[in-house]
Amino acid sequence: MPMTALFFLGRSAAGLPAAPFTAFDWISRKLPGPIVTFGIDSMVAVIRRAGFRRISGAAKAAEQSLAVMGFLLYAALAGALLFALFRSLGRPGPIQRFRHFRDLRNGRGISSTFLGFTAGMAFSIPLILIYLGARAFTGAAPFGASVWFLLIFAAWGASLGFVYRRLALSSAPPPSETTTRPGPGPVSAESLDRRTFLIRVGGAAATLTVAGAVVSAWLSTRRRSPASYQEPWSSGHPLPNAGAEVRPVPGTRPELTPVGEHYRIDINAGAPAIPEESWRLRIGGLAERPKEWTLAGIRDGFPPQDLFITLSCISNPIAGSLIGTQRWTGVPLKRLLEEVRPLASAAFLNIRAADGYHESLPLSEAMEDERVMLAYAWDGLPLTAEHGFPLRIYRPDHYGMKQPKWIERIDLAGTAEAGYWVKRGWDAEARMRITSVIDTVGTDMETGSATEGGNGGRAVPIGGIAHGGARGVSRVEVRVDDGPWQPARIRAPLSGLTWVLWRFDWPFSPGNHVFTVRCRDGAGAVQIETRSPVRPDGATGLHSEAVML
Ligand SMILES: Nc1nc2c(c(=O)[nH]1)N[C@H]1C(S)=C(S)[C@@H](COP(=O)(O)O)O[C@H]1N2
Ligand SMILES: [Mo]
Numbered sequence: 001m002p003m004t005a006l007f008f009l010g011r012s013a014a015g016l017p018a019a020p021f022t023a024f025d026w027i028s029r030k031l032p033g034p035i036v037t038f039g040i041d042s043m044v045a046v047i048r049r050a051g052f053r054r055i056s057g058a059a060k061a062a063e064q065s066l067a068v069m070g071f072l073l074y075a076a077l078a079g080a081l082l083f084a085l086f087r088s089l090g091r092p093g094p095i096q097r098f099r100h101f102r103d104l105r106n107g108r109g110i111s112s113t114f115l116g117f118t119a120g121m122a123f124s125i126p127l128i129l130i131y132l133g134a135r136a137f138t139g140a141a142p143f144g145a146s147v148w149f150l151l152i153f154a155a156w157g158a159s160l161g162f163v164y165r166r167l168a169l170s171s172a173p174p175p176s177e178t179t180t181r182p183g184p185g186p187v188s189a190e191s192l193d194r195r196t197f198l199i200r201v202g203g204a205a206a207t208l209t210v211a212g213a214v215v216s217a218w219l220s221t222r223r224r225s226p227a228s229y230q231e232p233w234s235s236g237h238p239l240p241n242a243g244a245e246v247r248p249v250p251g252t253r254p255e256l257t258p259v260g261e262h263y264r265i266d267i268n269a270g271a272p273a274i275p276e277e278s279w280r281l282r283i284g285g286l287a288e289r290p291k292e293w294t295l296a297g298i299r300d301g302f303p304p305q306d307l308f309i310t311l312s313c314i315s316n317p318i319a320g321s322l323i324g325t326q327r328w329t330g331v332p333l334k335r336l337l338e339e340v341r342p343l344a345s346a347a348f349l350n351i352r353a354a355d356g357y358h359e360s361l362p363l364s365e366a367m368e369d370e371r372v373m374l375a376y377a378w379d380g381l382p383l384t385a386e387h388g389f390p391l392r393i394y395r396p397d398h399y400g401m402k403q404p405k406w407i408e409r410i411d412l413a414g415t416a417e418a419g420y421w422v423k424r425g426w427d428a429e430a431r432m433r434i435t436s437v438i439d440t441v442g443t444d445m446e447t448g449s450a451t452e453g454g455n456g457g458r459a460v461p462i463g464g465i466a467h468g469g470a471r472g473v474s475r476v477e478v479r480v481d482d483g484p485w486q487p488a489r490i491r492a493p494l495s496g497l498t499w500v501l502w503r504f505d506w507p508f509s510p511g512n513h514v515f516t517v518r519c520r521d522g523a524g525a526v527q528i529e530t531r532s533p534v535r536p537d538g539a540t541g542l543h544s545e546a547v548m549l
Pocket of ligand 2: 230265312313314400401
């Protein structure tokens, strides 16, 4: 436990890797796709059943606790091994022939503290190899990170060795010179001593754990605060549709999702912390002039493009929370491609991210659609570590899995490499499905009575969102019980790439009712009513709310 706390202290204080996350991320990349997917699906199912509204927050917390528990298990096993080692070395036996291991208990020869120190280092080696193999997850230099792992494990081993020695000394039969030791009774001074010692060890461990946790929590809030001095774009500007005629029903989700509330999904227990100074974007492969950029080079070298965008995860269940809308700022990918000059043989862009995630897209898409962009800001501020600092890509009409965060390299190639999740059984196209959700049925939940509606008389305002990828939404309809589909009113959206807010003011009639919503996208395609799961190509089905009025 103290070791875990120290790891997280290092992580929040100096951006050092935390062994539990390092190991967890490595394992989740190595496991076969179906197992990982099954794990995620069951986690999402449990979280939804437990009633958490924000799936991704709860999922990350669950992942992180799993990582910590797994690590505690590793440490417990390693500790048990270490104790077994001390014991066998302390006992008379063949190994005693090595003079140095003689009398581990009496402290002569090699001490168990030193032995623990060395063995502890040995236990850190698998983790160091994993860290080095995974490349810079946290941005900490490989050498520094390795020393950090070694040190923490050595300290852990040494303290175990020290504890072992104290326990062994106190339980050892009294040395022969003091056979005539006077003793008052059955409770010897030594066993009391032993108990106080154990209590002290426990106390020290607990103190270290709590102190580590508190300091690291404090540090990570402090780390976040510099960004909060900067104003997000939305706090100083009205939204582009501020004057829209159709008003959202109170209780509908915010039209622009605050960055801190936007869902987060990726393959890392902790977000990669990439230092801006050492980061470069490299575009190469089948190009006349491969080139690399710094973040400032991208930010200052091209006119910025701002787009309001709704992003959704392919794992978002019907009416789930893995969808959000933000104002993205970046530069059309086309601008950078024009500088590297793709060769005629180039047909695809293979994108690599710092966490090993990868995806690809057709070169023609990037050249023909300027909305395909490399984005560096959300809501007017640099991307947060969670959402892809320093750079991520946007591709209209595709689920989030096609859009890597933390991009480092783009290779022009003749063929496309199947993406990270595509290799694990998800749809290669991952085109966004048409979806619609009821956010609120405007009743006063306390009294169960309907609120005043917009149509003059008593009406129940019903509101929510509808989304058709980059195709827009042309029609939203609501059905009450088994009645006919009736048109809802659509609020002008933030852009053609975002969800729309809609409202339906339904003449109040008391009783139990079920409201269902469906929509059509901008091309007139109607939302699929048949229920299908998120895998492999996104959930379909209609959302209903049952309400007692
Ligand atoms: N490098 C990297 N990019 C990634 C992922 C990832 O695991 N690693 N996950 C993808 C998935 S599945 C989704 S849904 C979106 C989520 O973006 P967000 O966390 O900013 O909402 O990021 C995408 N980009
Ligand atoms: Mo996703």
